[in-house]
Amino acid sequence: MIIATAGHVDHGKTSLLQALTGVNADRLPEEKSRGMTIDLGYVYWPQPDGTVVGFIDVPGHEKFLSNMLSGIGGIDHALLVVAADDGVMPQTREHLAILQLSGRPALTVAIAKSDSVDAGRLADVAQQIAALTRQMGWPQIAQFPTSVVSGEGIAALADHLRQLPGQTSRCDGPFRLAIDRAFNVKGAGLVVTGTALSGCINVGETLWLSGVNQAVRVRGLHVQNQPSQTARGGQRVALNITGNVEKSAVGRGDWLLSSLPDAPCQRVIVALEQHQPLRQGQPLHLHHGARHITGRLSLLEDNLAELLLDSPLWLADNDRLILRDISAKQTLGAARVLLLAPPKRGKRQPGFLAWLHQLGQVQSDADIVALYLQQRPWPLSELSWARQLSHDALIGLAAKPRAEIVADHMILPQTIQDWQQRLLTEMAQYHHSHSDRPGLGRDRLRRMALPDRPVGLAVSVINELVNAGRLVNSRGWLHLPDFAIRFEPQEAALWQRAEPLFAAEAWWVRDLALRLNCPEELMRQALRKAAQSGFITAVVKDRYYSHGQIARFAEIIRQRDAEGLSSSASDFRDRLGVGRKLAIQILEFFDRSGFTRRRGNAHLLRDREMFL
Secondary structure, eight states: OEEEEEOOTTSSHHHHHHHHHSOOOOOSHHHHHHTSOOSOEEEEEEOTTSOEEEEEEOOOSGGGHHHHHHTOTTOSEEEEEEETTTOSOHHHHHHHHHHHHTTOOEEEEEEEOGGGSOHHHHHHHHHHHHHHHHHTTOSOOEEEEOOTTTOTTHHHHHHHHHTSOOOOOBOSSSOEEEEEEEEEETTTEEEEEEEEEEOEEETTOEEEETTTTEEEEEEEEEETTEEESEEEBTSEEEEEEESSOOGGGOOTTOEEESSOOSSOEEEEEEEEEESSOOOTTOEEEEEETTEEEEEEEEEEETTEEEEEEEEEEOOOTTOEEEEEETTSOOEEEEEEEEESSOOSSOTTSHHHHHHHHHHHHOOSHHHHHHHHHHHOOEEHHHHHHHHTOOHHHHHHHTTTTTOEEETTEEEOHHHHHHHHHHHHHHHHHHHHHOTTSOOBOHHHHHHHHOTTSOHHHHHHHHHHHHHTTSSEEETTEEEOTTOOOOOOHHHHHHHHHHGGGGSSSOEEHHHHHHHHTOOHHHHHHHHHHHHHTTSEEEEETTEEEEHHHHHHHHHHHHHHHHTTOOBOHHHHHHHHTSOHHHHHHHHHHHHHHTSEEEETTEEEEOOTTTTO
């Protein structure tokens, strides 16, 4: 159980916790000298049954509201403290608003300093509190008049807190902890603390530390201030970590994660909950986990908006961000994450907006994944992170939308069929426009038909067409099954004479026609059909190499790629023993065919399966 305090400055939150637990949560010398909480304080309250209740004592002064926001993530319960003499004050309202916007955790109210007022005033304050909390979404709350001087109400409040429901188990999915403190312990090294939002972690396992972008090992664990071998979501956790990381490199708001997303978010689509009107392009302070940054608001429709973040955040679906004005004086509302990877264009199209509204209404993981797949196939790693699900749990969801797992992506059968039709149509158009060529390589066909789709997934769909016989692979060239070349008798006889001459060298059409003493146009037609059949290849117009020679040249590039090397005209010329001009012609042919791609003077392998 984790309980966070809330309430106006100097209403007695820290004193009340000390009366309940015997521990003073103020740990900084400045806090002790000023008698005011500035940063987060932590108190642990062991129970007779062996459980431990954790308290997070937050500062009440408006200047330290960002520290208060860092302490309420992942809590089970909130303890609102209102002084009987002051009653409801500005930070009382603001802390309640923040709790409401953060997901409205269960709430208990302690009316502090009850011995300083008469019964009538106490009743008035209790009525104020009941009206305010009811208005903000807590229809029924328990209130306890207390005094740390006389001891009134302390035992009753303690009994109530002991009987609260136990913490919600949040062990499913990847481990996720927002760091709010980092310090060194003599003899142990670096220790970081925070509230675990989800997942489980064991001593000896490895986590990824976002601030330094590296892996660290968990050397030891304390859960709710007790040594432990395991920590799980919903607990206060201290982790002794190792991995060549200095304390100075770890900051409040960094994350410890067991599953690493591809990249943090710079743009995210959210559902807004507004306490004050928001305007287009408005600059904001954004609070998430134990961190806060700035960003801008792009309103889409109704309560939908896109947040453009000035610094990246490690967000997941349904995460909440608190929105404050750019001067950090007012809490304006909250944003719930709907979509982590919004498209760059088309966000205001009616169809997409209708889809976003539908996404904001559904609750179950299965329904949300089904909606995701309507837009595009998703990598399993992205889905697992977005929904905070384990790999096995995610695979189990594929049955509802009847999705398939292809190349580590989840994709709908209808999407596969649509892609296959686009590939076949593109191939048919290519045959129509280039009847003198044997077909296309896999990667070039992918770039022509599915240029903006994931490479591995598109290639897998092409391979399915080949396996089903709807595309044919001839010497690395893909073509339609009915694409066939037929030599006329005179052309076939001429090709039989010409074929042996291609064993070791390239031939121009004109030179070969002179060598075989035949009309140049007849030779051109015969060689074109031989090229269509894949026997020879034109590296430039009217200059042909045998397929075997081209395959030998391609193998040189494959070998250099295996060694981590690219190919250039000079080294390729030396390996082939030919002139520079011919070496350039061959390399440029490889670029055009999709076997390689050029970067500056280097030619890099692109489609390993061609020219085998």
